[in-house]
Amino acid sequence: MQPSFLKITRREGLGLGLALLSSIMYLSAPTSARAEFNLRIVQGTDVDTLDPAVSRSTPSQIVFNNIFNTLVRWKDTKLDEIVPDLAESWTKSEDGLRWTFKLRRGVKFHDGTPFDAEAVKFSLERILDPALGSPNRSLFTSISEVNAKNPETVEIVTKEPSPMLLEVLAEEYAGINSPTAVKKSGRAYARNPVGTGPYMLSEWVPAQQLVIKRNPDYAGTPGKPDKMTFRPVPEAEARVIELTTGNADIALNIPPEATEKVRRNAATAIVTEPSSFQIFFELNTTKPPFADPRVRLAINHAIDRKAIIEKILNGYGRVPDGIFPRGVQGRAPGQPPYAYDPDKARKMIAEVFPGGYNEPIVIWTPAGRYAKDKAVAETVQGYLNAIGLKTEFKVWEWATYQKTLYRPETGKGTGRGSNDANMWLLGTGVTNADWRLRRKFSSTDDSNLTGYKQPRIDELLAKASVDMNYTSRMQAYADVQKIVWNEAPNSLVLFDQVQLIGIAKGLKGLEVYGDEIIKLDQVTKLGRLPPSGR
Incomplete structure (x- = not known):
């Protein structure tokens, strides 16, 4: 159930269909003096940069959206x-x-x-x-x-x-x-950002806290909190404790098993929101075993997604039926979900490697960025071992993970640090069809970490990028989705994510986007008056 003071509406326009948690008017008895309002947010990972030009991280974007x-x-x-x-x-x-x-x-x-x-x-x-x-x-x-x-x-x-x-x-x-x-x-600009937004950087101690303060000269509607404090708390249960003990006002990425605990607490509530985020392992297509699309398809049949959602995510997730979850522009009609069939997976791999593939498959994952990411990754490792593949496993801190994945390295195959791994866990909530596809599947895109190259897909994306007709442009994107799902994937798709956000009761004005960006500048708490306008 949604808390009674939160109103949910849905958007159908432009085919994006994102859910929204609308701003709610601030209600409070007038007082003669306003106590300083510090909005405290705990996230699963640290901010890695405050330079919007180089950011790829939602935790960073949540912060710097207030600065720029x-x-x-x-x-x-x-x-x-x-x-x-x-x-x-x-x-x-x-x-x-x-x-x-x-x-x-x-x-x-x-x-x-x-x-x-x-x-x-x-x-x-x-x-x-x-x-x-x-x-x-x-x-x-x-x-x-x-x-x-x-x-x-x-x-x-x-x-x-x-x-x-x-x-x-x-x-x-x-x-x-x-x-x-x-x-x-x-x-050093990434540590010293300067924009025109309602907030400006006050303090940043990496791995401890980041504080932004209200810009007194902002030309638009002033922010409601005097300041916002963001703290990285990688352990999911620790974020729950921070919220339920009153040390945080908002806790992102609440673990599924803790939702009832947050609901039962007299001072906290759970916001459950649909998400355009899909979680997957990207696969290095530049070297064995995933250079062959048949192996990439094979391991998609090795995973019991329903079991992952039910047993690890407590039901908070959806079995994917395409590379676009609900809420993404230009989503093709649902494709047949990959059936869990380990025998089929073994047979398909044997067609490519008759003697079996005996080299270790290197698996990378962050911990604390996505819903139960480490536990999900370990479960996937077990499924791959069960079909006869050998695996190695490495867990990363998020900021270092991002830098390593996107670091160009001469002679490293894909040209990225990710070439040291065969597969790495990521997610995306991008709602723009062109950008969601191009950054993952265009052979010439700098964001393509997997080394993926399919001439037909390059042709479709190039044509769509200059097509001013919305209908035919969306059809091109649908064709790409079908090819990637049925013939030549570059990822091991796992689940469509559900947003679980813990909040202090009395919190109002929070806006939640389907891509997991949250808008914070108009948030208030009971007992706090907004700053006077100018």
């Missing part, structure tokens, strides 16, 4: 309308190649640098610069030029018509940075 603004943004969690943010308005040329944005006046970065067209040009050209090594660069490569026409006007020129440009500019990665701060901090 983008040119445009989604109106709300329905994700059915793009509205102005740092841009006041925009127009598009008849040929669809030139977009002109009129910018808000009087906005300043936290360091006092004026926000203007040069700052937009600087931020977008920075993420496009190969020297930065942004894992999100390919999302922006349709852009050929960024021109500062005058301080309040910026023009973005695309190589071809770009049907997704506004959606791209609304992504967290498109946060506009202070050019002064980037140049001053250099490589």
Whole structure:
């Protein structure tokens, strides 16, 4: 059951279908003085960077979404309308190649640098610069030029018509940075972010806590909390204790077995939300045994997903019927789920390796990032051992895991640190069909860790990327989904995740997105008054 003070609605527009936990009006008896409101959040993993251009981590994005603004943004969690943010308005040329944005006046970065067209040009050209090594660069490569026409006007020129440009500019990665701060901090900018958002960095002690404080000069609606404190608590049960003993207001990624404990506590409640997150092992397709798609298909039949969901996740999950869970744009009609059939898996592997595959398969997993990730990974290891495969297992701390996975290494096969493993546990909640597919399956995308290469899929993605017709574009994405699921996967798909968030009773204004981003700036607690407007 949902707590009575939380209202759930669903969005059907644009086919994204994301669930939303709507903001709820703050109600409190007036008082003469407002005590300082520190919103305390515990996450399963530490923040790895506060530079939006290089971030791939949801825990980091939850923090820096409060520090940065983008040119445009989604109106709300329905994700059915793009509205102005740092841009006041925009127009598009008849040929669809030139977009002109009129910018808000009087906005300043936290360091006092004026926000203007040069700052937009600087931020977008920075993420496009190969020297930065942004894992999100390919999302922006349709852009050929960024021109500062005058301080309040910026023009973005695309190589071809770009049907997704506004959606791209609304992504967290498109946060506009202070050019002064980037140049001053250099490589240390990830620890010293400067945006225009409602909050600014106050303190960051890695592995201990990160504090952001309200920006007193914010040009928009002021944030409600005076400050927010984020702490990494990798042990799931420890996060529950932090919440139920009053040391935290929000605990993310509550373990399934602890939900009743949180519900029964007089001071806490559980928010259960659908998720666009799917959890999977990516498979290194550049070397044996997963260089052959038949082996990749085979191990998908070696896993009893229903047992994982029922026994490890306490029923909080769904058996996947495609690479897009519900809530993702352009989801193809459900595919036949992979049947649990270890005999079939053995037979398929024997067709590729008649004498058996005798080399160890190296398995990597984080601990604390996804629902029961380590326990799920250990169970998968057992299933692979049961069909005669030898395995090695390594558990990683999340920030180090991310850096290792996405670190380019010359001569390392895929060009990433992940080439030292055969399979690594990840999840994605991306709701944009183009970006969700391209970053995993395009052979030329910098985010493709698996080395996956299928000419037919490259052709479909390239065609869709310039197709201004929504219907035919979505059909191309559906075709990619079917090929990947039925013929040539690059992953061992495990389950579609359900969000379990623990909150203190009396907490209001929390917004939950299907991709597991939570919006915090308008959160209040009973007994606290919001800051006065300006």
